[in-house]
Amino acid sequence: MTRTEKEYDDIPGSFVFDQERSRRGYGINMFCMSLMKDENRKAFKANEAEYLKKFPLTPEQTQAILKRDYNRMLELGGNIYFTAKLGATDGHSFQHLAAVMTGSTQEDYAKMMLAGGRSVEGNRSKSGKHDPKSKAKARKR
Amino acid sequence: MARIIAGATSSHVPAIGAAIDNNRTHEPYWQRVFSGFDKSKEWFAKTKPDVVIGVYNDHASAFSVEIVPTFALGCAAEFPPADEGWGPRKVPVVKGYPDLAAHIAQSVILDEFDLTICNKMEVDHGLTVPMNLMMGTSNGGWPCPVIPLAVNVVLYPPPTAHRCFMLGRAIRKAVDSYPQDLRVVIFGTGGMSHQISGPRAGLINSKFDKSFLDNLARDPKKLTKIKHVDLMREAGLEGIELVMWLVMRGALDDKVNEVYRFYTVPASNTAVGHIILENKPKSAGGKSSKSKASKKKAKGKKKK
Numbered sequence: 001m002t003r004t005e006k007e008y009d010d011i012p013g014s015f016v017f018d019q020e021r022s023r024r025g026y027g028i029n030m031f032c033m034s035l036m037k038d039e040n041r042k043a044f045k046a047n048e049a050e051y052l053k054k055f056p057l058t059p060e061q062t063q064a065i066l067k068r069d070y071n072r073m074l075e076l077g078g079n080i081y082f083t084a085k086l087g088a089t090d091g092h093s094f095q096h097l098a099a100v101m102t103g104s105t106q107e108d109y110a111k112m113m114l115a116g117g118r119s120v121e122g123n124r125s126k127s128g129k130h131d132p133k134s135k136a137k138a139r140k141r
Numbered sequence: 142m143a144r145i146i147a148g149a150t151s152s153h154v155p156a157i158g159a160a161i162d163n164n165r166t167h168e169p170y171w172q173r174v175f176s177g178f179d180k181s182k183e184w185f186a187k188t189k190p191d192v193v194i195g196v197y198n199d200h201a202s203a204f205s206v207e208i209v210p211t212f213a214l215g216c217a218a219e220f221p222p223a224d225e226g227w228g229p230r231k232v233p234v235v236k237g238y239p240d241l242a243a244h245i246a247q248s249v250i251l252d253e254f255d256l257t258i259c260n261k262m263e264v265d266h267g268l269t270v271p272m273n274l275m276m277g278t279s280n281g282g283w284p285c286p287v288i289p290l291a292v293n294v295v296l297y298p299p300p301t302a303h304r305c306f307m308l309g310r311a312i313r314k315a316v317d318s319y320p321q322d323l324r325v326v327i328f329g330t331g332g333m334s335h336q337i338s339g340p341r342a343g344l345i346n347s348k349f350d351k352s353f354l355d356n357l358a359r360d361p362k363k364l365t366k367i368k369h370v371d372l373m374r375e376a377g378l379e380g381i382e383l384v385m386w387l388v389m390r391g392a393l394d395d396k397v398n399e400v401y402r403f404y405t406v407p408a409s410n411t412a413v414g415h416i417i418l419e420n421k422p423k424s425a426g427g428k429s430s431k432s433k434a435s436k437k438k439a440k441g442k443k444k445k
Contacts, residue, residue: 008374011341011373011378013340014338016378018297019297022206025206029201029205033201035226036225037224071339071340074338079295080379088225089226094155094156098337098343101339109343113407113409117344117406118342119346120334120346123341124374130374
């Protein structure tokens with residue numbers, strides 16, 4: 001289950017949904033997909049742990065779902081368009097999920113968006129090699 | 142002969158659909174977004190295309206993780222709105238155009254674009270929100286048939302920007318060879334910059350978006366060189382949807398008239414971008430939708 005390093009792994013705070021993650025998170029995403037049906041939403045809400053047994057999930061994936069740890073779900077192979085269905089089942093707006101994933105309150109997150117969103121400056125790469133200053137330096141060399 | 146007369150691109154934020162469905166469009170927050178599309182609706186009503194090709198992406202509605210087609214063409218007679226987790230949007234069923242869709246499929250596949258054919262498909266907000274923005278709320282039915290073309294941008298990697306552009310070229314060729322007189326408009330949807338997943342969610346890059354709009358109008362070939370990793374870094378992971386705009390652009394002439402542009406931040410978590418581009422009317426006779434206003438605008442721009 002070790003992940004081979006990808007160029008895009010250098011983008012901070014991001015889990016790119018590639019085939020490696022998709023394969024690993026198949027159970028998470030198929031579970032979320034099942035929530036598109038009202039009868040399934042009701043069955044899940046009635047007994048979450050029991051309902052989850054129907055899907056091929058690892059114990060850590062099950063825990064992430066039960067705890068609504070959205071970042072962990074992404075890390076373990078969930079995709080946001082799928083996990084958003086879980087948020088909707090809980091009756092949450094998307095901004096609620098965004099706030100959870102960014103460790104913010106919904107109010108602060110909404111304020112940040114109204115003020116123009118999160119700046120790309122300082123958020124391009126973990127290594128720092130993609131911020132404009134270091135690019136300029138590299139060109140000079 | 143059929144021909145593509147214009148293209149338009151627009152974001153397809155689900156919250157825009159929710160604002161329409163819950164009658165919240167008059168609220169100041171939403172007015173800022175919707176007022177930007179008043180002119181677009183006028184333009185669409187005046188242009189009256191016979192058919193629209195809608196390039197969009199499915200968001201885990203028609204396609205889950207079981208089957209992920211890179212390009213899927215809707216060849217059915219109709220496409221019902223999908224239940225995206227809170228009941229299907231109360232918008233009319235999207236009517237397709239099976240004959241033209243079949244012609245496009247055949248032409249494009251023989252042109253080496255290996256499309257997936259969908260004879261049954263539900264469509265989600267990715268398609269219906271831009272339709273609302275361009276065509277209105279359309280309670281009595283949409284004004285024209287729409288051929289949906291779903292592009293995978295959910296599972297990495299989506300088709301490259303260049304591949305999308307070249308598919309647009311192939312679609313253009315297909316439409317040009319369709320014997321019936323049809324005026325076709327193509328929509329590219331999604332974007333602009335946004336990231337809705339992970340700790341970096343909320344990312345917006347207006348500088349990138351504006352330059353993307355400029356290049357889309359005047360120098361689209363430049364955009365075909367963008368690498369996915371750069372698109373994700375600059376425009377957010379989900380901003381990679383912008384590759385779909387290049388299918389639209391590839392289907393138009395190299396030189397186009399920019400009729401209208403609109404940009405605002407935010408709608409929910411997303412930068413909303415929108416542009417309408419018209420092919421220049423053919424000089425040798427034929428029906429054309431030339432608009433004096435757009436001609437003037439293009440002239441002014443050339444001088445810069």
